[in-house]
Amino acid sequence: MTKPHAVIIGGGVAGLAAAWWLDKAGWQSTIIERAKSLRNRGYMVSLTGLGYETVKKMDLYDRLKAISYTIDENIYKNSKGKELIRLHYRDFVNDLPYLAVSRSDLVTVLANALPVGAKLCPDTHVLTLEKSADGYKIELNNHDILHCDMVLGCDGLRSSLRQQYFDKDGKSLQPLGYCFAVYDINHVKDFDYDFLSYVEPRHFAEYYSLHDGKLAALHIWRDERSNPHITADGYQLLKQIVRGSNRQVRDLLSIAQKEKAPILVDSLTMVDLPQWYNGKMLLLGDAAHCLTLISGQGAGMALASTEMLGMALAKYQNIEQAFTVHDRQLRPIIKRLQERTRKMAPMFVPATAFTFHLRNIVLKFMPKSWLYHYFTNAVKSEIALTHSL
Numbered sequence: 001m002t003k004p005h006a007v008i009i010g011g012g013v014a015g016l017a018a019a020w021w022l023d024k025a026g027w028q029s030t031i032i033e034r035a036k037s038l039r040n041r042g043y044m045v046s047l048t049g050l051g052y053e054t055v056k057k058m059d060l061y062d063r064l065k066a067i068s069y070t071i072d073e074n075i076y077k078n079s080k081g082k083e084l085i086r087l088h089y090r091d092f093v094n095d096l097p098y099l100a101v102s103r104s105d106l107v108t109v110l111a112n113a114l115p116v117g118a119k120l121c122p123d124t125h126v127l128t129l130e131k132s133a134d135g136y137k138i139e140l141n142n143h144d145i146l147h148c149d150m151v152l153g154c155d156g157l158r159s160s161l162r163q164q165y166f167d168k169d170g171k172s173l174q175p176l177g178y179c180f181a182v183y184d185i186n187h188v189k190d191f192d193y194d195f196l197s198y199v200e201p202r203h204f205a206e207y208y209s210l211h212d213g214k215l216a217a218l219h220i221w222r223d224e225r226s227n228p229h230i231t232a233d234g235y236q237l238l239k240q241i242v243r244g245s246n247r248q249v250r251d252l253l254s255i256a257q258k259e260k261a262p263i264l265v266d267s268l269t270m271v272d273l274p275q276w277y278n279g280k281m282l283l284l285g286d287a288a289h290c291l292t293l294i295s296g297q298g299a300g301m302a303l304a305s306t307e308m309l310g311m312a313l314a315k316y317q318n319i320e321q322a323f324t325v326h327d328r329q330l331r332p333i334i335k336r337l338q339e340r341t342r343k344m345a346p347m348f349v350p351a352t353a354f355t356f357h358l359r360n361i362v363l364k365f366m367p368k369s370w371l372y373h374y375f376t377n378a379v380k381s382e383i384a385l386t387h388s389l
Contacts, residue, residue, distance in 0.1 A: 003026055003027055003028045003117065004026070004027050004028070004149040004150070005027070005028050005029070005030070005135075005146075005147070005148045005149055005150075006018075006022055006027050006028075006029045006030075006148055006149065006150040006151070006152055007029070007030050007032060007136070007138055007146055007148040007150075007151050007152070008029050008030065008031045008032065008151075008152045008154055009032050009126060009151065009152065009153050009154060009155050009161055010031075010032070010033065010153065010154035010155035010156060010159075010285075010287070011031050011032075011033030011035075011038055011107075011111070011120060011122070011154075012107060012154060012155075012156060012285065012286075012302075013103070013106060013107060013110065013285060013299050013302045013303065014154040014284040014285025014286070014287070014302040014303075014305070014306060015031050015033070015152070015154035015155075015284075015285075016031065016107065016110035016111055016113075016114065017054075017058075017110055017302065017303050017306040017307075018152055018154060018284055018306040018309065018310075019031055019114055019115070019118035020058060020110070020113060020114065020115060020118070020306070020310075021306045021307055021309060021310025021311075022117075022118075022309075022310060022313065023115035023117045023118060024310050024314065025310045025311075025313040025314035026313075026314065027117070027150075027313065028117040028118070029117065029118045029119070030118075030119045030121060030146060030148070031114075031118060031119065031120045031121060032121055032124050032125065032126060032140065033120065033121065033122045033123075033124065034123075034124070034125045034155075035122060035123070036122055036123045037122060038104075038107050038108065038111055038122070043102075043103060043180075043182050043216070043218050043293060044069065044071075044100055044101070044102055044103070044208065044216070045100070045101060045102070045103050045106060045296075045298070045299040045300070046071075046098055046099070046100045046296055046300075047064075047098060047099040047100075047101065047299065047300050047303070048096055048097070048098040048297075048300065049096075049297070049300060050300060050301065050303075050304035050333070051297070051299060051300020051301065051302075051303045051304055052097055052098060052099060052300065053304070054300075054303040054304050054306075054307045055099070055303060057307065058113065059113075060109055060110070060113060061099070063109050063112075063113075064099050064101055064105075064106070064109055065099060067101060067105050067109075067211065068099050068100055068101050069100045069101065069102070069194075069208070070100075070194060071089040071100045071194050071195070072088055072089060072193070072194050073086065073087070073088055073193040073194055073195070074086075074087045074088075074089070074193065074194065074195035074196075074197060075191070075193050075195070075196055075197065076197045076198075076199050076360075077196070077197070077198050077199070077246065078198070078199065078200060078246075079198065079200045079244060079245050079246050080246070081246055081248075084199065084360050084364070085360060085363050085364050087363070102210065102216070103299060105211075106299060121140070124140050124141060124142060125140070125141050126138055126139070126140060126141075127139045127140060127141055129151070131279070132147065134149065135147065135148050135149040135150065135280060136148050136149075136150075136151050136280070136281075138151075149280065149319065150280045150281070150282070150319055151280065151281045151282075152281075152282050152283075152284055153165075153281065153282065153283040153284065153287045153288075154283075154284045154285050154287060155287050156285070156286045156287055156290075157266070157269060157271065157286045157287070157290045159283065159286075159287035161281075161283065161287065162271070162273070162283055162287050162288075165278055165281060166273060166275065166276075166278060166283065167273065172271050172272055172273045173269050173270075173271060174269060174270040174271070174272055175225075175267050175268070175269045176267075176268045176269065176270060176292060176294065176341070176342075176345045177222060177223065177224045177268075177345065178220055178221065178222060178223060178267065178268040178294075178345070178348065178349060179220070179221055179223045179265065179266065179267045179268065180218065180219060180220045180221075180265070180266060180267075180268055180293065181217075181218070181219045181234055181237075181238055181263055181264065181265045182216070182217065182218050182219075182263070182264050183216075183217050183234075183256050183261045183262065183263040183264070184210065184214045184215065184216050184217070184256075184261055184262075185214060185215040185216075185217060185252055185255050185256045185259070185261060186214055186215075186255070186259055186261075187214070187215045187252060187255055188209075188213060188215070189207075189208075189209040189215055191207075194208060195207070195208045196208075198245060198246045198248070198249050199349075199356075199360075200244070200245060200356070201350055201351065201352055201353050201355075201356040202221055202222040202349060202350075202351055203219070203220070203221040203222070203241055203242065203245060203349065204219065204220045204221070204348075204349045205217065205218070205219050205242070205245065205249045206218045206219075207252070215252070217252060217253075217256065219238060219241065219242070220268070220293075220348070220349050221241050221349065222349055222351050223267065224351075234263040234264075234265040235253070235256070235257040235263060237265065238253055238263075238265075239253065268292040268293065268294065268345075269290065269292065270289075270290055270291065270292055270338055270341060270342075271286065271287070271288065271289055271290040272289070272338060273288060273289065276288045276289070276323075276326075276327055277320070277323040277324075277326075277327065279320070280319045280320065282309070282323050282326070284302065284305055284306060284309070285298075285301075285302035285305065285306075286298065286302065288305075289301070289330075289334045289338070291334070291337050291338060291341055292341060294341050294344055294345055294348050295337050295338075295340065295341045295344075297337055301330075301333070301334065301337065304330075305326070305330050308326050308329050308330055309322070309323075309326045312325040312326045312329075347359050
């Protein structure tokens, strides 16, 4: 008997994980990835709660654990180099199990775990997508024609599938008032703690060492425009942002620019869609419900949502019924996470000197038990909510 066929658009965390869970549900899949190679840039992600449970069910825990990072101490300094706060990650998670991995490592592990029934097609994109009697007919840029029973849109925050079929006016995009940039630097870590962060009103820069010896950099800065223009020259933009920052921040940026290190620049924008599926087409991950890095749950929820989909497809032969069950399970969790992100966003990188100093004082003197209970109770409630549905 021929297995049903899904075309997955996007070879990131959601797309690769979806192929794995579809295989468990008795499906075959083709993953269409526009880039010539899998994503090799991105920030650190922490897998806790539902995302952590999903990678264990996929038997990926040992592989991810072997390449995970130890996160203990994060030192926050101001633009003059004075230490402001010293935070320990364990103050947030205590005994809650977690994995800290780079997004690129997570993508690599997922790609290496692809089942035989999943075909990955890099350097490929969709030219035309038409409904057929029993699914969809898709023409690719290499002139291949695919026939499939279902289409999954896993093409990220800037999803072309979402824009074409779900949100032509872009009303689902909700900028949080920030932009971010990530890049790697050929520079050996010269600090003893795991993370070094330079913070100032309207800007935040964080550095940590990668397994290959490079230094990873993450910048986040305020930009309250509803549609911030992201220039093609990310380094020139960042030079303006960091002109009043600590000397080390400016020097490391100059090193990366001279090396012509690839840089990713974008806005922190949530996606809030009232409908994630349309017929036999479904959006997953950031394409459906981007949470932004403020939530700390984007990659984990992308993984968990693909598990929910796979389990629903295994139980229900009707695709749209499976989509309905997936929506009913996932939406309350996403809604809660997005509400939390909206509340946290104003204090993430304070806009004024007053709110900046107030935030630092609160973090410095707040009992660590409060941080622990807030974070762990939120994660445990999401797990409990899923298990109750």
